[in-house]
Amino acid sequence: MQRSKIRTKEITCKEVMHHLCDNLGENLDSPKCEEIKDHLDSCERCQKYFKSIETTILFYKKYNVKLSDEGHNRLLDFLGLKDKS
Template structure:
């Protein structure tokens, strides 16, 4: 992946694909540079940060159907 010419959609997919156990990529200098140049990316990262924080702090069971609807709504189905 050429990180110098990422579209916003590619950056979003890159970020979302790394939302597993390891969020260290947020500290990556290349990602910081990409995000620094886009207000939309800054807002997206802030939103993701809040979402991850909520996910970690609140133990809520979500049905498989709800999960699938959310993924579909977000357009993240492969």
């Protein structure tokens, strides 16, 4: 599996919501996505998890860490971001 290119700009919350909702097969304004947004607004545990993912992504971008394909795939799997295709 080929590693995707590292983005040079920071990901936005809206992009994250699109990614989450796309993986759920929902559009951004769907009731399910609205529930996710509401939950993230009120759940401290999920906010911390979201922040840890954001921090990991920013660290990965900032330091331009060179990972093997296996390491990259393991990181995506650990973060729950691996494509399920």
